[in-house]
Amino acid sequence: MAAEISTAQTSSAAVDVIVMVLRRLFFSAVGLGILFALWWFGGWLLESNPATMSFADFGPFPTIDAVPYMVQSGTLLDASQASGYRLGIGLLLAIVTGIPVGILMGRSKVFRKLSNTPFQFLRMVSPLSWEPIAVIAMPTWDQAIIFLISMAAVWPVAFATAAGLAKLDRAWFKVARNLGASWWDILKEIILPAIAFDVMTGIRLALGVAWIVIVPAEFLGITSGLGYTIQDSRENLMYGDLAVTILAIGIIGFLMDGICLALIKRFSWHRN
Amino acid sequence: MSRSGVQISVQDLTHRYSSRGPVTFDQVNLESKPGEVLAIIGRSGCGKSTLLHIMAGLLAPTSGSIRLNNIEVKEPSPKWVMMFQAPHLFPWMQVSQNVGIGLKFANFAEDKIRERVEKTIKLVDLEEFAESNVQDLSGGQQQRVALARSLVMEPEMLLLDEPFSALDAFTRASLQKDVRSIAKSMGINLVIVTHSIDEAVLMADRAVIMAGSPGKIKEEIMVELPEERTAQDPEVQKIRGHLMETFRQASTATH
Numbered sequence A: 001m002a003a004e005i006s007t008a009q010t011s012s013a014a015v016d017v018i019v020m021v022l023r024r025l026f027f028s029a030v031g032l033g034i035l036f037a038l039w040w041f042g043g044w045l046l047e048s049n050p051a052t053m054s055f056a057d058f059g060p061f062p063t064i065d066a067v068p069y070m071v072q073s074g075t076l077l078d079a080s081q082a083s084g085y086r087l088g089i090g091l092l093l094a095i096v097t098g099i100p101v102g103i104l105m106g107r108s109k110v111f112r113k114l115s116n117t118p119f120q121f122l123r124m125v126s127p128l129s130w131e132p133i134a135v136i137a138m139p140t141w142d143q144a145i146i147f148l149i150s151m152a153a154v155w156p157v158a159f160a161t162a163a164g165l166a167k168l169d170r171a172w173f174k175v176a177r178n179l180g181a182s183w184w185d186i187l188k189e190i191i192l193p194a195i196a197f198d199v200m201t202g203i204r205l206a207l208g209v210a211w212i213v214i215v216p217a218e219f220l221g222i223t224s225g226l227g228y229t230i231q232d233s234r235e236n237l238m239y240g241d242l243a244v245t246i247l248a249i250g251i252i253g254f255l256m257d258g259i260c261l262a263l264i265k266r267f268s269w270h271r272n
Numbered sequence B: 001m002s003r004s005g006v007q008i009s010v011q012d013l014t015h016r017y018s019s020r021g022p023v024t025f026d027q028v029n030l031e032s033k034p035g036e037v038l039a040i041i042g043r044s045g046c047g048k049s050t051l052l053h054i055m056a057g058l059l060a061p062t063s064g065s066i067r068l069n070n071i072e073v074k075e076p077s078p079k080w081v082m083m084f085q086a087p088h089l090f091p092w093m094q095v096s097q098n099v100g101i102g103l104k105f106a107n108f109a110e111d112k113i114r115e116r117v118e119k120t121i122k123l124v125d126l127e128e129f130a131e132s133n134v135q136d137l138s139g140g141q142q143q144r145v146a147l148a149r150s151l152v153m154e155p156e157m158l159l160l161d162e163p164f165s166a167l168d169a170f171t172r173a174s175l176q177k178d179v180r181s182i183a184k185s186m187g188i189n190l191v192i193v194t195h196s197i198d199e200a201v202l203m204a205d206r207a208v209i210m211a212g213s214p215g216k217i218k219e220e221i222m223v224e225l226p227e228e229r230t231a232q233d234p235e236v237q238k239i240r241g242h243l244m245e246t247f248r249q250a251s252t253a254t255h
């Protein structure tokens, strides 16, 4: 009897989940449809005004026409790889500096007090404003861009790590020590799993800013990357190619964010 | 495994939180026989939690010592484990992982951990929740997990700091009974700190009263009752009255 009830409950729970997913897909599809319609309308406006007619390739159908060339020529892939490489290194640097800095902020009162004002100040400076300095300080343009990305991405990681540490129940350490935990055990079994969710949330934010910063950062000094491709298409009046690149930036960003979200879910133990 | 517990001796224990701060308690002396359940009763603020933290090696005394069968307690160890008012479970681990964490710290083999965890979870009556998320359990069940997490280490002494005070009366009663009988069957010394005289009567073999500021051990009362104890039992009522009266006298004498 009990078993029957529980099977009935699981199957109805499964139905609920399917309904929820379908509903979400439906709304996503409709939302995308509206976006596409607006895009199309914008393209139509450009096309129907003689003053802007030369920009008509921004519209959806010329853009779709430009996709095969962008893909087959390898332009899109090369540009994505170049940007992805800079993003990856920049983000990695931001993570390996942001987490220790966040731990310092979370664990040391003196460091927290000392660093709070300068960090809040630095955080408010647009990462792109460092560009002239980065170009002088770094031997190559590539490294300058990576530096800019790190500057943008380090704050969310550091602040999220500190916030995660602040939420730890201090009694966990007492319990762990009581049960014979070593310093290493406490780090591995208590601190890291406890803050993984917050750190991952910070990384997601960092990825978001880094992805936004990378395009304008690639406008100057280099001949690869999605930012460069935008600049290059603009100069050659290839507006269809430009729109395809924008589309690619959006899709890649969306996918990376989705991966981060999945990881956040994986590391989350919080109940609301 | 059937042991008989340890002789606990607390000698001239004095504590202050800072060198210029007030004395938390002064010259505390306690003895407890192997396998005994000792209750320490006192008003809040008289230093009971501090005393237990020192007994668990989580806090250093200002002077004096604690010995278990002549081994001095100087640092935390799975041989002397403390349980707190709140369960403080690790919410990212399921019940069985919480229970096994101490064995993991001690580098036990995977299958040995599984075996001991399973046995201990059964002991505290949580078999059906072994794979549950601890956040889905009730307060009483969570405290049972915390109990299992301590018991799995097979400690010689279990220190309980008002562990049931946040629970409802029914849950509290069943835990009081179970904790006592488990400790007796495993041969573990229990030291339970409480501000509830009822709890002391239902659980202890002996109760001491701590009072004053700085706190001192004032009185000691034997609780000689059969294993089956209920609050309505006239014998229980009698000792309860006696304890109540002694407690009142001990605490008024200092004010």
Ligand SMILES: Nc1ncnc2c1ncn2[C@@H]1O[C@H](COP(=O)(O)OP(=O)(O)O)[C@@H](O)[C@H]1O
Binding pocket: B017, B024, B042, B043, B044, B045, B046, B047, B048, B049, B050, B051
């Ligand atoms: N970490 C601490 N630092 C300074 N004083 C403390 C600390 N913890 C407790 N005290 C003080 O020590 C005294 C005893 O506290 P405690 O041991 O918690 O008593 P009880 O458990 O009996 O309520 C209280 O006056 C309390 O304010």
Ligand SMILES: [Mg+2]
Binding pocket: B045, B048, B049, B050, B161
């Ligand atoms: Mg207390």
